[in-house]
Amino acid sequence: MQITFLGTSSGVPTRSRNVSSVALRLPQRAEVWLFDCGEGTQHQIMRSDLKISQINRIFVTHMHGDHVFGLMGLLATCGLAGSPHRIDIYGPPKLEEYLRACGRYSQTHLSYPLHVHTVQPGMVYEDEEFTVSCDRLEHRVPAFGYRIAEKDRPGRFDVEQAKALNIPPGRVYGQLKRGETVTLNDGRVIRGVDLCGDTEAGRKLAYCTDTIFCDGAVALAQGADVLIHEATFSHIDAELAFQRLHSTSTMAAQTALAAQVKLLVMTHFSPRYAPGNDIQLQHLLEEARAIFPNTEMAHDFLTYEIPRRRQPEGEKQAAKV
Template sequence: MELYFLGTNAGVPTLQRNVTSIALRLLEERRSLWLFDCGEGTQHQILKSPLKLSKLEKVFITHMHGDHIFGLPGLLSSRGAQGVTLPLAIYGPPGIKSFIETTLNISQSRVPYTMEIMEHTGGVLFEDDSFRVEAAKLDHRAESYGYRIEEKDLPGSLDLKRLEAYGLKPGPLYGKLKRGESVDLGGGRWIHASDVLLTPKKGRVVTILGDTRPCPGVESLSKGADLLVHEATFMDDLTELAHEYYHSTAKQAAEAAERAGVKTLFLTHFSSRYKDIEHLQPLLKEAQQIFENTRLAEDFGLYPIQRRS
């Protein structure tokens, strides 16, 4: 599981940073790609990256502001032009269905794959044997949501010493035990999976927030997350401006991470007044004074999400 940032700027693109889009790579977990927001130029950023539209399985939109959705019609059209047939699920706030259908219809764009557009107002949006995705409302000028992606726990590894003591050698029976099944050794002897499986591997939790001021939804979505992506449009000296425009400061993002007990905080959605990575260092320093394990998201930055021990 890895995060790949395609755009980290707020409002408009600059020469250094594109507007918001984040990819969650699940190549080992389900051989697919999930996209969170799709600002203008996102498909161009993908062309410069190792990501492939043929792997794109789901798109999650946080809110309907242009710097988060203007790249979507072009990306959907290009995905079809590349001959991709994999169905695509799109989740977003009310209005996303009308936006997509109107722009594709007016532009006569051809989409040769099945596309399901699901508008929501929060709650559990998706769940299968491996993942659960939940959304909650944030505090922004437009109806904005954050997403909590929970990977379900995986079975622990087989205890090879115990298996050897039972006289079992590697083979099909190992697979049955790994799947949680019991094995008949004959003569009334059985091995149950619980006898030979080590501690389950805890699933990872990733929280990706849309634009927001500090609010209860931030903490509920972020609680105990392995990785939190939080907007940091301004520094603390512009707290009043941040509040007026329904945004957060780097300090407020760090305070949220500290309260929620997350493992790693990534700051993103930076105002254009902070022109390059050098000008962003004060934001990083401000946040690290409160939450040490804070990092700056960078365009084309790839960040593995490690399991907690």
């Protein structure tokens, strides 16, 4: 699971920051999942190591332009490039209506299937490896945050130990690899968890923008390896944040602290904190770290690989019971 930030500015692009978009690359599946698609996102993808042809899911938080104005252009490019697979888009009400209008008035005809899913709080996608859920955030229009959870994986199966126990290979090995308990023909009961290494805990990512501090964001981020959270304003400009229903750096940090995440990455910064101004982005980072020390600040094309981790021994023992 590799995160690439394609746009980290709020409202409007700047010379160094494009508007909102984050890509989640899943190398084992040759897939890219996109979260928001502000104007110019396809140009950012072309400047990165990502491949437009691998995009097959797009998750939209809300209908403000700095999060959706690049969507139709990207979809059109996918069509002109001869995309062979369908693209699924998930987002709030009116998203499908917006895309239909864009296609109708620009006479854009896509050469591949496009499925638009209107989301509600709860599970929005699941396959054998991942789940994606969403919850409401607090903004001026209907807005949703997303949680991507990788399912736990069994540890490495010890073939040599299985041979030493004279366990016949074949279908039984597959059952034991999945952690199942098997009764052999000779009456012995073998537990798969005893022949597998530590379980690989599934990685978890939360993406929350645009919002003020709210329970929905804390719930989505609970125990996440990485929380990507907007930090449009400095704490000094908290009044502006409340007026516009955006977060300050301290709100982002408070969300991370309440959810007990491992890493907070702030994004969606107001252009008002440009170099040379009294308050700069470094001050926002210092404000957040005073509350949640393990905080980083995103910039365009920042790439971060979410590391795998072994399930703690206590959790593994509990799973055996």
